[in-house]
Amino acid sequence: MRILIANANTTQEITELCAAAARSAASPGTEIVPATPRFGPAVISSRAENIIAGHALLELLAEHAGTVDAVVLAVSHDTALEAARQLMPCPVVGMTEAACFAACLVGARFGLVTFGGIETYRERIGQHGLAGRLAGLVGVEATPQETLADPAGVEVKVLAGIMALVAAGADAVVLGGAALAGMAPRLQGRTPVPLLDGIVCAVRMAEMLVGLGLPKPAAGSMAPPEGRASIGLSEPLAAMLRGR
Amino acid sequence: MRILIANANTTQEITELCAAAARSAASPGTEIVPATPRFGPAVISSRAENIIAGHALLELLAEHAGTVDAVVLAVSHDTALEAARQLMPCPVVGMTEAACFAACLVGARFGLVTFGGIETYRERIGQHGLAGRLAGLVGVEATPQETLADPAGVEVKVLAGIMALVAAGADAVVLGGAALAGMAPRLQGRTPVPLLDGIVCAVRMAEMLVGLGLPKPAAGSMAPPEGRASIGLSEPLAAMLRGR
Amino acid sequence: MRILIANANTTQEITELCAAAARSAASPGTEIVPATPRFGPAVISSRAENIIAGHALLELLAEHAGTVDAVVLAVSHDTALEAARQLMPCPVVGMTEAACFAACLVGARFGLVTFGGIETYRERIGQHGLAGRLAGLVGVEATPQETLADPAGVEVKVLAGIMALVAAGADAVVLGGAALAGMAPRLQGRTPVPLLDGIVCAVRMAEMLVGLGLPKPAAGSMAPPEGRASIGLSEPLAAMLRGR
Amino acid sequence: MRILIANANTTQEITELCAAAARSAASPGTEIVPATPRFGPAVISSRAENIIAGHALLELLAEHAGTVDAVVLAVSHDTALEAARQLMPCPVVGMTEAACFAACLVGARFGLVTFGGIETYRERIGQHGLAGRLAGLVGVEATPQETLADPAGVEVKVLAGIMALVAAGADAVVLGGAALAGMAPRLQGRTPVPLLDGIVCAVRMAEMLVGLGLPKPAAGSMAPPEGRASIGLSEPLAAMLRGR
Amino acid sequence: MRILIANANTTQEITELCAAAARSAASPGTEIVPATPRFGPAVISSRAENIIAGHALLELLAEHAGTVDAVVLAVSHDTALEAARQLMPCPVVGMTEAACFAACLVGARFGLVTFGGIETYRERIGQHGLAGRLAGLVGVEATPQETLADPAGVEVKVLAGIMALVAAGADAVVLGGAALAGMAPRLQGRTPVPLLDGIVCAVRMAEMLVGLGLPKPAAGSMAPPEGRASIGLSEPLAAMLRGR
Amino acid sequence: MRILIANANTTQEITELCAAAARSAASPGTEIVPATPRFGPAVISSRAENIIAGHALLELLAEHAGTVDAVVLAVSHDTALEAARQLMPCPVVGMTEAACFAACLVGARFGLVTFGGIETYRERIGQHGLAGRLAGLVGVEATPQETLADPAGVEVKVLAGIMALVAAGADAVVLGGAALAGMAPRLQGRTPVPLLDGIVCAVRMAEMLVGLGLPKPAAGSMAPPEGRASIGLSEPLAAMLRGR
Incomplete structure (x- = not known):
């Protein structure tokens, strides 16, 4: 294939x-x-x-x-x-579609963490028809550049976003955006709900x-x-x- | 596995x-x-x-x-x-969850055909959060017994239901219920949109x-x-x- | 009867x-x-x-x-x-159905306070078709046991939850869950909106x-x-x- | 009282x-x-x-x-x-509020039959937050005057409206409008779902x-x-x- | 005209x-x-x-x-x-209808700031069918009288409300209520999104x-x-x- | 300008x-x-x-x-x-946005008539946040070519679509698509609700x-x-x- x-x-x-x-x-x-x-x-x-x-x-x-x-x-x-x-x-x-649908197959509501603006993600998830299963969106304030310079510091911010979404009722969290690609395996051990990587x-x-x-x-x-x-x-x- | x-x-x-x-x-x-x-x-x-x-x-x-x-x-x-x-x-x-989500990955809106009552399917799809992507539901009036006695006649009814849903905007149609299991391959050649079998x-x-x-x-x-x-x-x- | x-x-x-x-x-x-x-x-x-x-x-x-x-x-x-x-x-x-419907008959939007998790209550109210009249849900962090040991302390937490819901626009508040049964009469005097007990x-x-x-x-x-x-x-x- | x-x-x-x-x-x-x-x-x-x-x-x-x-x-x-x-x-x-809420306590979705225009009923039911439980609305074409002159003929029309709503998934039907007041007991025996009278x-x-x-x-x-x-x-x- | x-x-x-x-x-x-x-x-x-x-x-x-x-x-x-x-x-x-619709023509989601209660504004915007484009509502705690006595102080409160709505995703903000009439031109220079005056x-x-x-x-x-x-x-x- | x-x-x-x-x-x-x-x-x-x-x-x-x-x-x-x-x-x-918003300013719900497929119009109106004000969509089966060859015949079809939407509760009807441009003035006299032209x-x-x-x-x-x-x-x- x-x-x-x-x-x-x-x-x-x-x-x-x-x-x-x-x-x-x-x-x-x-x-x-x-x-x-x-x-x-x-x-x-x-x-x-x-x-x-x-x-x-x-x-x-x-x-x-x-x-x-x-x-x-x-x-x-x-x-x-x-x-x-x-x-x-x-x-x-x-x-992102794939990660959101996968999230729906493992939990009731899901959240999404990304860098920067969240409004267009909110719109996209709405267009996918999944607004009713969205627990929340978190836009981490960190540039892709910062990801390179201080990855540990950025991961702490992302973790905080994930935990906020869990508190808001998310059973799973989508990591959205290229800058978060590859982060799921590193953070999964420190989070109580599944993290979903879009490409995977x-x-x-x-x-x-x-x-x-x-x-x-x-x-x-x-x-x-x-x-x-x-x-x-x-x-x-x-x-x-x-x-x- | x-x-x-x-x-x-x-x-x-x-x-x-x-x-x-x-x-x-x-x-x-x-x-x-x-x-x-x-x-x-x-x-x-x-x-x-x-x-x-x-x-x-x-x-x-x-x-x-x-x-x-x-x-x-x-x-x-x-x-x-x-x-x-x-x-x-x-x-x-x-x-049914699986078939509906798969339908969402191949089209914009989907329909569902089943035998008998459709209301609890409507509720279930709503609970899955997919009401916004549902083009319609058709309950074919045919008992499982009739399926055995006159399978060709029943298939004609199911086909009519599928075509009604296509006319209502369905890009794909879920076949719901055990009595429709296995029917997808037989009908697929006669329908213009993908048919989705739940078990598959x-x-x-x-x-x-x-x-x-x-x-x-x-x-x-x-x-x-x-x-x-x-x-x-x-x-x-x-x-x-x-x-x- | x-x-x-x-x-x-x-x-x-x-x-x-x-x-x-x-x-x-x-x-x-x-x-x-x-x-x-x-x-x-x-x-x-x-x-x-x-x-x-x-x-x-x-x-x-x-x-x-x-x-x-x-x-x-x-x-x-x-x-x-x-x-x-x-x-x-x-x-x-x-x-809970009864309390939510009664709440709709006395106000525009209502809230619900319970102990612990709120997600399944959110789902249930959605299934009742009342999501549009729900101002919010508060899950008080207090075990049923704590209710027995420090009832006054727990009541303070519940009152805080009620007031948060009033601030969020609730005209009435449902007390959900067995652990809150019987609490309505004791708290009603200290809250500005009607409290609704499910059994009643x-x-x-x-x-x-x-x-x-x-x-x-x-x-x-x-x-x-x-x-x-x-x-x-x-x-x-x-x-x-x-x-x- | x-x-x-x-x-x-x-x-x-x-x-x-x-x-x-x-x-x-x-x-x-x-x-x-x-x-x-x-x-x-x-x-x-x-x-x-x-x-x-x-x-x-x-x-x-x-x-x-x-x-x-x-x-x-x-x-x-x-x-x-x-x-x-x-x-x-x-x-x-x-x-109408009362009849709609009562309908929700006896079935999953309900319908409403009235004389004439239905749009403002649709709006009102939406304002009550019950749009998700509305199976449909039927506006019978019959003047209140016709009700007096040919009550049996009008009842046939109303019955047809009720049956259309049952076919659309209504578990109960609200009779809306003064002209339908008192009709419920007469029609109930001929309908398979409960009829709800607003005043009652x-x-x-x-x-x-x-x-x-x-x-x-x-x-x-x-x-x-x-x-x-x-x-x-x-x-x-x-x-x-x-x-x- | x-x-x-x-x-x-x-x-x-x-x-x-x-x-x-x-x-x-x-x-x-x-x-x-x-x-x-x-x-x-x-x-x-x-x-x-x-x-x-x-x-x-x-x-x-x-x-x-x-x-x-x-x-x-x-x-x-x-x-x-x-x-x-x-x-x-x-x-x-x-x-308010006019301001909300104008807001929809310049941004994706909008907010509304007013004095006092916000619930009836929420209902009204819902009745206009625009709930899906509402980013949030802020009710500034300031009497019309206070507006006269300390206009600069009130404007600071209104500005804080506007900025909270921008943070919540509003691309434009409606100023609702007579007490806010005429405030738009004075505040516009200090806000990053368009302010919409109802009368205008x-x-x-x-x-x-x-x-x-x-x-x-x-x-x-x-x-x-x-x-x-x-x-x-x-x-x-x-x-x-x-x-x- | x-x-x-x-x-x-x-x-x-x-x-x-x-x-x-x-x-x-x-x-x-x-x-x-x-x-x-x-x-x-x-x-x-x-x-x-x-x-x-x-x-x-x-x-x-x-x-x-x-x-x-x-x-x-x-x-x-x-x-x-x-x-x-x-x-x-x-x-x-x-x-189309403009015509839909104008329709909302003259009636409660509106309809849309176009040639051919209606699903993408349904999606677009949903993205505009106006799904709740949409009474229906009609896709007239007529090619733009047919419009040239038999304009009167096509207008009859369009009129039928408009009347169906009025029957479905539309207080105004948007004419969507280039092929319908300029048709509004010709049809307006024969329809009981306002017709809205997108460009105008x-x-x-x-x-x-x-x-x-x-x-x-x-x-x-x-x-x-x-x-x-x-x-x-x-x-x-x-x-x-x-x-x-």
Whole structure:
């Protein structure tokens, strides 16, 4: 099985980090195929960047359509997730989506910790239909840079956020955002509830969906585009809009 | 990996049907362990039966605690799911829960077709927090007996239900209830959206959760019972309430 | 009129406490019939215990079906409420349900104070459809034992919880859980909003429902079971599933 | 116990009809005190009339404050209910509110049948926080006049509405609006679920609340007005705004 | 274009304050017509006063029907808004409604600061259907009197409220209540998000609606009353209920 | 005042159609500046196209930033609306957003008619927070081509959709999608509720927002990007991400 780990940021290092996490999470026999968009923001941290990255991501996916068995969106905003799901002939899973759904399978309500702003995560979880199972969101005030300089200090802040969410009723906590990637194993021993890493959950969810072998929808809002004209797009992407 | 397929009905045939479905869905290396409760309703079809079966199911699970890696509740009402999840040291997945969550990973909104009453399914999906992603429910008027006598006629009714849900906006349709088990492969070719079978989805979800290797919650509403006294329960169940 | 005060815990003392509260609340002419289950947890404080107690409660109710005019569930989790309502030929009222509905009749939003965990109360109130009228929940950190040793100290904590809920917009406060039973009259003088005791409200609600003289539903999700086979259940409960 | 049956319409006949229904529903010892406003619409059937009637109703209530033990609002729109509840020193119950809450105590979801427009009923039930328990609304196309001329024909229409709601999942059906008053006993024998009459439910709910003996809130949004100046109001109403 | 600035309080000073704010906000060519009710509360601050004022307001509007192009309700509770909208042949806008909707057009979620109680504002915003976009409400503890005596001190409190709402995720903040009228320009320079004044927004919204030139609804819940009988109302109001 | 009419489709004719509609709706003194993206789908009708068009739209907006006073998104999907709002220094209004908000100002609940699929409109209205005010959606089965060949026949279908929504409780109906642009005036005379055209409403809303003169948020999720690196973007767009 080949799983595309599609970053929506153009920072190659993030792709590699995510690919490494994906490889460590994947089942034997699963091949991880990392990919980085040709254009777009270095790191998404605003609404505008998220939209731009959505196009870049779809272009990237179009290049790999037919050559992979599933796609994991390696971007904590689940950028362009529904569009990617519609476009691609194979399963597509968002990393935060995957972690939130996994959290729902192990507890009643869950929380999410990230760095910085939490509002767009609140919106995204609402769009996933899971607002009723969200116990709370914590935005840790720490730059990714600080993570490098004082990782122990940052981990203390993240732990405090996790404990606040447990106190608010979370049975599990999602670690959201690239800067928290890889932190789950280090913190798990110090927290009383499961910590969920997006990439790890998404790889396992993608494997599960491939295992289910479901057909591509031919009707409804997830049926692939067909006969759509466009200008100025990459040829693979334009071809997917035209359909077969 | 050993997965317990725990029926909550006392009808052995249903257990065997579900176990067969589970075996065909399981990954190589996954052992399916079927189990049927000692007491309770033959087939759950009322609120009272569902509660009684919940106790019978927990008693059954307690006997297997520590000997299996995951539990699939082979009952479309997701009977006692949250309690089982709290009680057991391993992942527990409900079959309707699993199918609904899988549906959310392949489409925007989903529908559910079952035989007979739909209200308790509506409630259960609401309790799963997925009401916002439910396009509709269809209760096909056909007894399980009719399924045996005129399977083709019943399938036509089920297909009509599926198409009604697609028209209502469903991108995927869950087949709910034991009487629909095994029907998905036969109908899939005639429907434009993916059909989701509860047992199949639950087995795959259980494998995924085992793969994640998450710790048991030690705090919150899913922390296992401890020091709880009881009378008149089976020894394994009483022991689990006492905890270690 | 005979009202069954059905405990779902197997602790006789709680039954007696609740029966006494019920007697003091009942109208002249109402007879209070206390009852304790034959098996199950001493005191429900986990999801698993709640499910087990549900079965024990239904067995208990089946023994009294036809001999009482109404049932009050003397358990703050409203254990197996909907199932009991479906099963029994007479009105059934949960004590927390009753207090929450009464609270809605005297104010715009209400709060709930209990000892310990609040998450399952949040879920239960959501299942009652009253999430939109819930101003908040407070879980006082005090063991039932502490209640005996330092009642005045515990009352101070409860009062603080009540006042926090008033500040959060509660026009009335429900006292939830057996450990708070009987506390309402002692605290009422020191709080600016009505305090609602579950048993008291449930007895009055049950009297009201008996007064309405509504027929038993013959259709829908509350129609009684009929023709349902089972094994290993108490004869009265099995008989109710078989129906007439 | 004295219960004020406060009409918000100025049509005396409706008051008398409601008073008669209230008397037949009341417990022995309960005195029914009918009252009709001094000004306002003959029969409320628009948003504007409902607001005007709210003032008329409050004026009416102010005249009776202190002389009755409870108030039933004999108007299916629950006109000025929250304001009346805040203003009066005794319990106040709306007839549709009462029927909806009673419906929630006997089933999972309920429906409502009325004559004519249903949108303002939908809004009102939403304001009561019960939208999640509403299975549907049916507006029967029949004028009150038609009710007089062809009562049997109208009842057939109402029955059709009830059965449609049962099919939509209603375990109980509220009959809303003065024109349907008194119809419940005649139709009950032909319907498989309980029918709830607003006045009957409200009288019983009012008796229950009087029985609870709850204090008047002294804080929050239901604390009575105090020190409020006004011009041009009836003296009793102005006095209540001034408070003591 | 003539816009009626209809106060629902009987305090002439408030009307004048609002009219002045309206004039400063209005486009060239817009004439502001201030009006104060003949009866009712001096200043609305309870549920009962709000209902009474609703009638007074409708009476006031009826006097101006046909002579103005739009109505702005100069009362922060959006008193009788839906009724006024149904009654009048021209657009009607509530000041808090207008500010909330404008807030939705400039940000994702908004907050509201007012003096005193916030619960009725929470209800009103819920009735506007905007609960999902409300980040929070802050009730500043400061009397209108204090505003006069120590305006700078009060502004500090209001600023603290605004900043708390920004921290809670508000992209814009509505200043609610007459006592905050005119404060927006003074505080705007010290806050990082837009402040929305109800009168200013309502005047602009009213102009916009007049510009759209939409017809009066002839069906549904906003169709004007017709053929409605009443007693004891002002002649213009009774005439509007009778219709043409 | 200069308002940018920014199409998100690359079909010049749609831009011109929208610009014409905008000009006819604009106040005297408002200049309409039409603009079409450099790349992207000819006409958006799938999730993927909508994401791609979002990038194209932002690129287009970046070119005009600072030269216009407001932006109207001339695309019925409100493509990239929140991102555009964050990015631009001036007000940004979506055409469907504007029509829905205007509908809320003239009625209680509204409906939406469009050609083809309705699910993404349902999602968009949910994201606007207006699900509670949506009476229903109708997707007329008629291709844009059919609109040209048999306009009268198509109008009959649209009228049927409108009347179905009125029957479902809509007080106003939004005409969604470019193919319905300009149809409102022709159909208004035959419908009993106001019809809302997206471009017309958006232009008026944009004028209103410019009139309010609100500052650009400097905090929260709508504060403009700053210091964001990117590759491969148009220079104006990259510059806006870098900020000043």
